[in-house]
Amino acid sequence: MKTLEDILERFGPLTQAIDQPHLWSPRAFVHHRLPWEADHPALSRWLRGLRLEQTLALEADSLAFDGLDPTYERWAREFRALTRMPSLACAPVMDHHHLRFRVPGRKWRQVKAFIGALQHQQAFEALGADHMVDWCAGHGHLGRTLSKVIERPVRLVERQGALAQRAQALAQRVGTPARFVQADALTQEAWEHLNGASAAVGLHACGALTNALLTQGTARGVGLLAVVPCCHHFLGHQTQYRALSQHGRDAGVGWNHNALRLSIADEIIATEVERARRRQELAWRQGLDLILRETSGQDQYTQIGPLPTRLLRGTFEAFCRGAAEHKNLQLPARWQHDHYEAHGHERARQARALGLVRALFRRPMDLWQVLDRALFLIESGRSASVGKFCPADQTPRNLLIVSRE
Numbered sequence: 001m002k003t004l005e006d007i008l009e010r011f012g013p014l015t016q017a018i019d020q021p022h023l024w025s026p027r028a029f030v031h032h033r034l035p036w037e038a039d040h041p042a043l044s045r046w047l048r049g050l051r052l053e054q055t056l057a058l059e060a061d062s063l064a065f066d067g068l069d070p071t072y073e074r075w076a077r078e079f080r081a082l083t084r085m086p087s088l089a090c091a092p093v094m095d096h097h098h099l100r101f102r103v104p105g106r107k108w109r110q111v112k113a114f115i116g117a118l119q120h121q122q123a124f125e126a127l128g129a130d131h132m133v134d135w136c137a138g139h140g141h142l143g144r145t146l147s148k149v150i151e152r153p154v155r156l157v158e159r160q161g162a163l164a165q166r167a168q169a170l171a172q173r174v175g176t177p178a179r180f181v182q183a184d185a186l187t188q189e190a191w192e193h194l195n196g197a198s199a200a201v202g203l204h205a206c207g208a209l210t211n212a213l214l215t216q217g218t219a220r221g222v223g224l225l226a227v228v229p230c231c232h233h234f235l236g237h238q239t240q241y242r243a244l245s246q247h248g249r250d251a252g253v254g255w256n257h258n259a260l261r262l263s264i265a266d267e268i269i270a271t272e273v274e275r276a277r278r279r280q281e282l283a284w285r286q287g288l289d290l291i292l293r294e295t296s297g298q299d300q301y302t303q304i305g306p307l308p309t310r311l312l313r314g315t316f317e318a319f320c321r322g323a324a325e326h327k328n329l330q331l332p333a334r335w336q337h338d339h340y341e342a343h344g345h346e347r348a349r350q351a352r353a354l355g356l357v358r359a360l361f362r363r364p365m366d367l368w369q370v371l372d373r374a375l376f377l378i379e380s381g382r383s384a385s386v387g388k389f390c391p392a393d394q395t396p397r398n399l400l401i402v403s404r405e
Helices: 004-018 041-048 052-060 070-083 105-120 141-150 161-174 207-219 246-250 257-264 272-296 316-327 337-359 362-379
Strands: 131-135 154-158 178-182 198-206 224-230 385-388 399-404
Touching: 004 070, 004 362, 041 070, 041 337, 052 337, 070 337, 070 362, 105 141, 105 198, 105 224, 105 399, 131 141, 141 154, 141 161, 141 178, 141 198, 154 161, 161 178, 198 207, 207 224, 207 362, 224 362, 246 362, 257 362, 272 316, 272 337, 316 337, 362 385, 362 399
Parallel strands: 131 154, 131 198, 154 178, 198 224
Antiparallel strands: 224 399, 385 399
16 A cells, blocks of 8 residues: 555545444453443354354454354454555565574564565665664664665664663674664654664564654654554553544544553464463453452452462462462452362353454554554655565564655
């Protein structure tokens, strides 16, 4: 998608689709019955009857098998059509094997795909920048490789000092002309490295950090901006998402931190061990929730928050007692451990299935925020294009914005 008309043609329907907070805002793990279930009883019964393996399949692919509830299938097909994006065909990128030193395999594939997508779009042709800026560089994997490919020095902007030392050491080891800049991306100290003599890239700069790159890069005349947004819920100094573009502000969107987390709440790249551990934790939390409801006499969810991971290594009983001690919760003197644990697993199964409706909105919300940023760039007089730079199994945050002055 490259033109204002292309983006707006998608942006309007996306805005309308997302404007259904009664479907995506309530969380099934908090409410025993969701508000929309009364309006869609057949859908509710179908979801509550799904086996766990069916739910997991639909989480990975919303149209994974036949026999779907008609309402769910209609929504799934509509949202899939709304979020279908062009792939940025990648030009071949030399492996530069010596640059792969201590780069995880998935990250290396992302780096190669990112650079290949830019080369395919001829982003570096007639580029007058004398250096690159790797925004929120982390270990500097993207910046080091890109510097070698386009033969320009790179400045690695990163806030964390520990990463600074490792990134600098890696750059020296592979002979990349890199300068590490330890600075917070939300401050003037970092912005000073964005100017007309630079081009800037960012691979998974979180929320407000991406916004800082785009707004400051635009204001300071950076010739090329290429960024893959991530972690939309990181709002920096704000409490709600404020659209960057005028079109986005006109839509009246005001998502808070919890709403924004929906757009990144997937398990595509989690290991099976991590997924199993997470399923156990959610089941045990649901069992504990029932105990707390019955003990307090109040049919409402108790926010427990993060718990030490050691509590998941023992039994359900030990988990409940440890959580109660950690959070100062009142438990009954005795309870039937097996009963509540079994209830927790059954409740977690149903809640996860009901969450499939909420999950349908994940990609639309992700894409909406990416297109909002692209619209801002166009409204500011720059070019902007949006597309997928790699498959979702490499990273679900795979939407790349490329903008030229």
